[in-house]
Each structure stands twice: as structure tokens, then as C-alpha cells.
Amino acid sequence: MSDSTRFAGQILGKFVAGSAWADIAAPLRHEAKRSILNHLGCALGVAQDPAVTTALSVMRAFSGLPAATVVGQGARLDPMSAAFVNAIASNLLDYDDTHLRTVIHPAAPLAPALLALAEQRGFSGAAVLHAFLLGGEVECRIGNAVSPGHYARGWHITSTCGAFGAAAGCARLLGLDAERTWHAIGIAASQAAGLVENLPTAAKNIGVGNAARHGMLAALFAEQGYKAAPAAIEGPLGWARATGDACDIGAITEGLGSDWEIGRNTYKPYPAGIVFHAVIDACLELRDSIGVPPEAIARVTVAGDALLLARGDRVVRNERDARVSIHHSAALGFIRGRAGVADFEMPAVTDPALAAFRAKVVALLDDSLPRGAATVTVQLADGREARTTVTAPRGSIERPMSDAELEAKFRDNAAIGGFVGRADRQIEAIWELEAAAEIGPLMALLA
Amino acid sequence: MSDSTRFAGQILGKFVAGSAWADIAAPLRHEAKRSILNHLGCALGVAQDPAVTTALSVMRAFSGLPAATVVGQGARLDPMSAAFVNAIASNLLDYDDTHLRTVIHPAAPLAPALLALAEQRGFSGAAVLHAFLLGGEVECRIGNAVSPGHYARGWHITSTCGAFGAAAGCARLLGLDAERTWHAIGIAASQAAGLVENLPTAAKNIGVGNAARHGMLAALFAEQGYKAAPAAIEGPLGWARATGDACDIGAITEGLGSDWEIGRNTYKPYPAGIVFHAVIDACLELRDSIGVPPEAIARVTVAGDALLLARGDRVVRNERDARVSIHHSAALGFIRGRAGVADFEMPAVTDPALAAFRAKVVALLDDSLPRGAATVTVQLADGREARTTVTAPRGSIERPMSDAELEAKFRDNAAIGGFVGRADRQIEAIWELEAAAEIGPLMALLA
Structure with a gap:
């Protein structure tokens, strides 16, 4: 110049x-x-x-x-x-x-x-x-x-x-x-x-x-x-x-x-808050790898940083809640195997299967995880456990x-x-x- | 409420x-x-x-x-x-x-x-x-x-x-x-x-x-x-x-x-900066009271607070300058006896009579004057002097x-x-x- x-x-x-x-x-x-x-x-x-x-x-x-x-x-x-x-x-x-x-x-x-x-x-x-x-x-x-x-x-x-x-x-x-x-x-x-x-x-x-x-x-x-x-x-x-x-x-x-x-x-x-993308990806991955019906899942623990918990550990009452919910994100991953626009609208919010699954999801702070990452742990009714961590979800710069x-x-x-x-x-x-x-x-x- | x-x-x-x-x-x-x-x-x-x-x-x-x-x-x-x-x-x-x-x-x-x-x-x-x-x-x-x-x-x-x-x-x-x-x-x-x-x-x-x-x-x-x-x-x-x-x-x-x-x-x-209104009013008032032609005026001293001097003590080259000039404001008061829109446009800026009068105007700081006020002192060629102070110019709340x-x-x-x-x-x-x-x-x- x-x-x-x-x-x-x-x-x-x-x-x-x-x-x-x-x-x-x-x-x-x-x-x-x-x-x-x-x-x-x-x-x-x-x-x-x-x-x-x-x-x-x-x-x-x-x-x-x-x-x-x-x-x-x-x-x-x-x-x-x-x-x-x-x-x-x-x-x-x-x-x-x-x-x-x-x-x-x-x-x-x-x-x-x-x-x-x-x-x-x-x-x-x-x-x-x-x-x-x-x-x-x-x-x-x-x-x-x-x-x-x-x-x-x-x-x-x-x-x-x-x-x-x-x-x-x-x-x-x-x-x-x-x-x-x-x-x-x-x-x-x-x-x-x-x-x-x-x-x-x-x-x-x-x-x-x-x-x-x-x-x-x-x-x-x-x-x-x-x-x-x-x-x-x-x-x-x-x-x-x-x-x-x-x-x-x-x-x-x-x-x-x-x-x-x-x-x-x-x-x-996914039409959800960007910090929830790792949660969805981890649940989709576990759904594929464990291959059991939702009823066989006793509990899902989602760990993430403070932002994820502050924004996403909530009761889901409407579409806006659904788009920023750890629980709804996890339920979609395991129950529907997808997270498109319709999956965050009112019929999904009130879907009994999703609501029941949301109740099995627990959010946990893990300060060691970077922003935008999530660790999801699945406990099955038979006592088995599976876990995965996603740090670069789909759509991130690392995984476009x-x-x-x-x-x-x-x-x-x-x-x-x-x-x-x-x-x-x-x-x-x-x-x-x-x-x-x-x-x-x-x-x-x-x- | x-x-x-x-x-x-x-x-x-x-x-x-x-x-x-x-x-x-x-x-x-x-x-x-x-x-x-x-x-x-x-x-x-x-x-x-x-x-x-x-x-x-x-x-x-x-x-x-x-x-x-x-x-x-x-x-x-x-x-x-x-x-x-x-x-x-x-x-x-x-x-x-x-x-x-x-x-x-x-x-x-x-x-x-x-x-x-x-x-x-x-x-x-x-x-x-x-x-x-x-x-x-x-x-x-x-x-x-x-x-x-x-x-x-x-x-x-x-x-x-x-x-x-x-x-x-x-x-x-x-x-x-x-x-x-x-x-x-x-x-x-x-x-x-x-x-x-x-x-x-x-x-x-x-x-x-x-x-x-x-x-x-x-x-x-x-x-x-x-x-x-x-x-x-x-x-x-x-x-x-x-x-x-x-x-x-x-x-x-x-x-x-x-x-x-x-x-x-x-x-x-007047279509001038609002702090110049007292200057114009004082000059109009003096023009009426002393009743002499502009040539009889040797020098005009305009006193005001720091804002007036900071904004208005300037060489006038264009219309924008004219609207925020102590010198032009005073010249209009004494020479034209008015200060309308046309009096701040280029023909007025380059008017020889106004330019000559602007050169007779001196700006002076007087911190004792309130914001928006001006004291104008006229020295005539024959040695006489006249002075007035305007604190509430036309258009102010006090003098609507x-x-x-x-x-x-x-x-x-x-x-x-x-x-x-x-x-x-x-x-x-x-x-x-x-x-x-x-x-x-x-x-x-x-x-």
C-alpha cells in the first residue's frame, strides 16, 4: 500500500x-x-x-x-x-x-x-x-x-x-x-x-x-x-x-x-445451536456402533464445557428450547438417527418417544473438553457401557x-x-x- | 405505573x-x-x-x-x-x-x-x-x-x-x-x-x-x-x-x-451554528444603535467562551466555514443587517465588502461568559466605542x-x-x- x-x-x-x-x-x-x-x-x-x-x-x-x-x-x-x-x-x-x-x-x-x-x-x-x-x-x-x-x-x-x-x-x-x-x-x-x-x-x-x-x-x-x-x-x-x-x-x-x-x-x-452438533454426532455414532433399540438404553451422560451446559441443560417446552437442548439433541441421535428441521418442531417436541428418551439424558460438566466438543457415555440396561468423544463435529472447519x-x-x-x-x-x-x-x-x- | x-x-x-x-x-x-x-x-x-x-x-x-x-x-x-x-x-x-x-x-x-x-x-x-x-x-x-x-x-x-x-x-x-x-x-x-x-x-x-x-x-x-x-x-x-x-x-x-x-x-x-447566533444578534443591535456606515468602523472585537472561539475563529474559504465563523457572522450583522440562507453561500463568501469587514474582526476569549453568549465591542475610526452583550439570542428558550x-x-x-x-x-x-x-x-x- x-x-x-x-x-x-x-x-x-x-x-x-x-x-x-x-x-x-x-x-x-x-x-x-x-x-x-x-x-x-x-x-x-x-x-x-x-x-x-x-x-x-x-x-x-x-x-x-x-x-x-x-x-x-x-x-x-x-x-x-x-x-x-x-x-x-x-x-x-x-x-x-x-x-x-x-x-x-x-x-x-x-x-x-x-x-x-x-x-x-x-x-x-x-x-x-x-x-x-x-x-x-x-x-x-x-x-x-x-x-x-x-x-x-x-x-x-x-x-x-x-x-x-x-x-x-x-x-x-x-x-x-x-x-x-x-x-x-x-x-x-x-x-x-x-x-x-x-x-x-x-x-x-x-x-x-x-x-x-x-x-x-x-x-x-x-x-x-x-x-x-x-x-x-x-x-x-x-x-x-x-x-x-x-x-x-x-x-x-x-x-x-x-x-x-x-x-x-x-x-x-443440523438446525440446532452450533455447540450441540458434537452431541448429535456422538449419539449418531454410538447408535450405529452399539446397534440396540432405544429401550435397551438406561442412561446417557453428555459431558461438555461450561458453555454447552449453560446453554443446553434445560427442560424442553417449545421449538426454541429444542434447538438448544442437550437432551433433545441426544434423543434425536438415538431415537430418530437424524436431526433435520422437522426434528426440532412441535410434533417432535411433544413426541412421547423423544420425551421419554430426553428424561434418560444427564448433562455433566467436563472442563477438560474444548469448546464445541462433547463426550457421550451410554449405559445399557444390561450393564454394558459405550463412550465416544467428538471434538470436530460435522460442519466444523476440520470436518467440513x-x-x-x-x-x-x-x-x-x-x-x-x-x-x-x-x-x-x-x-x-x-x-x-x-x-x-x-x-x-x-x-x-x-x- | x-x-x-x-x-x-x-x-x-x-x-x-x-x-x-x-x-x-x-x-x-x-x-x-x-x-x-x-x-x-x-x-x-x-x-x-x-x-x-x-x-x-x-x-x-x-x-x-x-x-x-x-x-x-x-x-x-x-x-x-x-x-x-x-x-x-x-x-x-x-x-x-x-x-x-x-x-x-x-x-x-x-x-x-x-x-x-x-x-x-x-x-x-x-x-x-x-x-x-x-x-x-x-x-x-x-x-x-x-x-x-x-x-x-x-x-x-x-x-x-x-x-x-x-x-x-x-x-x-x-x-x-x-x-x-x-x-x-x-x-x-x-x-x-x-x-x-x-x-x-x-x-x-x-x-x-x-x-x-x-x-x-x-x-x-x-x-x-x-x-x-x-x-x-x-x-x-x-x-x-x-x-x-x-x-x-x-x-x-x-x-x-x-x-x-x-x-x-x-x-x-439563522442558518449558522447555534453558538454564533448571539454574535449576529449583538452586531445587528449595534448596527442599529450606532448608525454609522461600515467604513466608519475600525475594529470589531467578539468575545465568547472557549467553544465559540474553538469553533469560530477561522479563515472563511467556503460555505461550511461561513456557517461557523465569528468573522462572517459579525460582517453580516454590520454590512448586510441580516443573516439568511443566501448570506452564507458562495457569493457572500467571496463578496469583497464582507471579506474586507471580516478582516476587521478579532476574536477574544472571555471565560466569564456563559455558553452561547457573546460580547461585541465596536471601535469607530473616530475613537468612539460601543459595546453590547447578548446572552439569550433570538431563537433560544428564553427568547423564542x-x-x-x-x-x-x-x-x-x-x-x-x-x-x-x-x-x-x-x-x-x-x-x-x-x-x-x-x-x-x-x-x-x-x-
């Missing part, structure tokens, strides 16, 4: 505007497709959820020309409104992707803005994938710079950092130069909002939807000449200090373009979901949303995005 | 939903009209400013049915988009109203949302005035609770607290019950954003426009059943803590409904703008915006708002 490049937004603007698709390595290109596959499946899965249909009906009254598809709704809105609703859908169950270091869900605020803008303006699939990687990189790197204090203080980091990512991605898609991209990122700083306190409520959705919409708005205004302060992120009265944190600017820019944070995106195999697993997750989601027939064609269109001259055909399949 | 009323948003929700127009005292009703008169004049004055026309052109592509007037533009947009542009216009030059304790500009984020929604749905003038007072009260009281730390940390308090005010006002206009109004305020907490760092740039406008739009969005979603966390404002991971401040909940609710903060709204007579002065300011703004012919009818329609069955006729006059 030259001496004149001093501000975080300025360095990011140069990076985003100057990046060449030809320089993006094949694995990273493929990761972008995996992220979008996972993202769109999650949105399809909740297409009939009232939170999503309500968002659609409110925005419909305030939408301009319907040029962008609302996923799974048979409806189109203007690109900003479509991005708002699609972002809400994708993140609704927190079943989407996770950048583990920051707990950002990178795709939800970003991909809907890019897909909507590209659908309206006829941009190519490769342009969308490239903008996704660049926007995601901006989003996760700014997140790194303010983590973990930002989330701990109450900021829903997916919503706040998502606005930066969507701004940078949309700026790239619109072909803005480095300076206008810098301004777009700075305008996003004046729009970043969303609170952890509101996460258990529908107000969460507004924050996530806004991030997508605001990012697009920032890029559109920067395109028309609106400017922001040079140090909108790190200045003395800028975003980082206002939100309560000193910003580690170095984390934003160090290794930019060579060490890709968005390449560390992960995907959830395979393409086939992501496809299966997509099909599962599509079926839940009521879209069985077209899943194969949708999956195929996503894998072929890089060669697509326009993304309209993919979006038509998702309508 | 009953024991079950424990949360700030809950208390505000009860207050807003339960207020009766018949219980609002006449002076407060009149203050609402004065605020709206001042607000609409400011928006008319900048109708031709590129920042406003750019905002209109960007939003036009994303607007639903054009049911709300964009002030001074001959254009209509959907209510959310119209509110966005009108909020930007009203606050563009910071010539609008000021709640002095918080430095909030109460009307900009609030009135546009109310007027747009009322125009679309046919609500009455009295309903708008009532919602304005209630929304403004919520806005200023939440501002009190986080001041002065909030602004000092970098939050543009007009944008952040404006979202709460617009949410509460729109909730009232929509007839939401106490609980839904509480949720609307909580949803606003997840949308409040805007940075002081960005104030010298067009990014400021986005924050102010969003506040209006977000408040309306929050109310519309709350109407449809979206909920927020009970303690979205003051909770451990809520808005106040996330933004870096402990929230003084007492300041939000103490005296609510009897001691009206929005009744302390003030209006600027009269109705006639607000009308004159409105006419001045209307003329600058290019709308001379209709100002009298517009003013009349605003004074008669309380009896208007619908506000459509007023908005048509403002188109």
Missing part, C-alpha cells in the same frame, strides 16, 4: 475494486457456490413461515418495480425489498452459514443483495460469485477487527457487519471505482445496527433484512456521488468507537487478498460438510418449504453459476 | 397509546404547529440542492405506489421513501429545530414519517399534531437518558433517537395498542444508527433519512405482530449498553405526560422565535427554494392543521 492509503475503508475499497476474477483460486470460487447453495436452501425451507410471509406482505406495499425474486414465494419485489425479505428468510432459524471466529452468518445479509441486484441488471453468475467473495471478505474482516467485544456488548454482528459486506459486494457488482467503494463502505457505517437483546424476537429479522437493504442503498448512493468520512470506521467519532470498541485495523487489512476469511465459512448440518451433504441439506430444506420437484435443477443451476451469463434462470427456478 | 410496568419501552408504549388529544394543552398544540411550519420551510429551502434531488432519484427506482408528496419536488413516492427524502431535506443545513439539551433536531426524522403516512391513509391534521408531540416526546426523552455521552461517543443523536420518535409517532397514527407500540419502539432499537464522524458528508443524510423510514417500518411490522425484546432499550444486551452508555431510565419516564420535553423545541433564526418570525423564516426558505407564490397559503394551511380532516390539501400545496 502506498503512504496515501491510510484508512481502513480506503484499503478495502482498493481491494474490492481492484480484484480480478482470474486471480481467485478455484477452491475459493467453489466455496462461494457452496455458500450460496446453503444460503438458498435455508431460505426455501422457511418459505411458509409467518415471519417471512409477514415481511413480504409489509414490503409489498412499499416496493417499486418487481424486478427481483423473493425466494420460494411466487412473488417479485424491487431489488432492495426482495433482498430484505430473502435475508430474513435465510437467517430465520440460524441454520445458515457461520464464520466461526466472529459468529457472523456471512451469506444472509450479502447474497440476497447481490442476487437481487444481479437479477434486475442482468449481471453474470461469475460477477455474483466474485462480489460474494469480496463482500464476505470485507464483512468477516471488519467483524474480526471488533470481535469478540462487539457481540459481547450487544451488537448482532451479522446485522452490523453484514451492512458493510453488502455495501462492498454491491459496489463491486455495480462496477464502482476504489474511491466510490470506499464511500459505500463509509455510508454503510452510518446504517449498521441490530441488537443481541432482540435476537429471541422477530425484531432480529428487521436487523438482518436491513443489512442487505442498507448495503445496496449505500452502494447506490455512492454510485451517485454521495460521500462518507474517510475514517467512518476507525475515526474518533466513527463506527468502531461509537459501538464501544477500539477497532483493530490491522485485522481488517493484514493478509488481505492472500488469506481469505470468507474461505473459512462453515455450514450447519461435503458437497453431497450440502446437496442433501438443500433437498431437505426444499422439501420442508414445499418445493420437492425442482431441487435437482436448482442445485445444478447453482453449481453452474460460474458459467451463467445471467442469473435470471436460477432465480426463476427459485420463485 | 403498576408494578407490572417495568420496562422503558413499555411505559412509553402506554403513554403513547393512552394519550388523549383533549388533554393536550393549547400551547403545546400550538408548538407542534410551529415545529411543523419550521420543518416544512427548511425542506422547501433546499428543494434544489443536489443532495436532495439525488436522494429522490435513487429512491424513485425503489418506490411503491406514489401516495406521499416529496416536499418541493413535484414528485410523489411511497410513504417510506417520501419520508426518507423529506427527512434529508429538512435537516440538510441543520437550519431546522433543536432540542437544546440533547442537540436532537426533533422534527426531521419524525414529521416526514407522520405526514407521509397520514397523506396515504387520510389521517387528520389533529392526529398528525398529536402523533408529533408523542413521538417527539419519546425521541427527546430517550435522548436525555443517553446524553451527553451518546453524542460525544460518536452517535448522531438525531438519527438514532429519531428512529424511536418516528416509531412511536407512527404507532400512534396507526392506532396501535400499548403493547404493539412498545414493540415498535423495541424494533426501532435494532435500527438506530448514524455517526458524528460522517456529519461533514452526505452520509449524514442517509442516517437522518433512515430514521424516518425505520420508524415507520417498525410501526408497520409491530402492527402485523412482529415483536421485540421487552428491554430492547435498557437490557444487558440492548441498545443503550450496546451504544456504549448506561441508560438513565429515570430520565425517560420521570414526569412523562406532565413535563413535556418537546415543548422545549427551539428554532434557528415569534410566530411572525417563524412565518418570515418560512417565506425566506420558500423563496430560496423557488416557491414564492404559495407561501402564504402554505403557512395558513399549517396554522389550520388542527381542524383539517385530512392533510392531503396541505401536502398538495407543498408539492
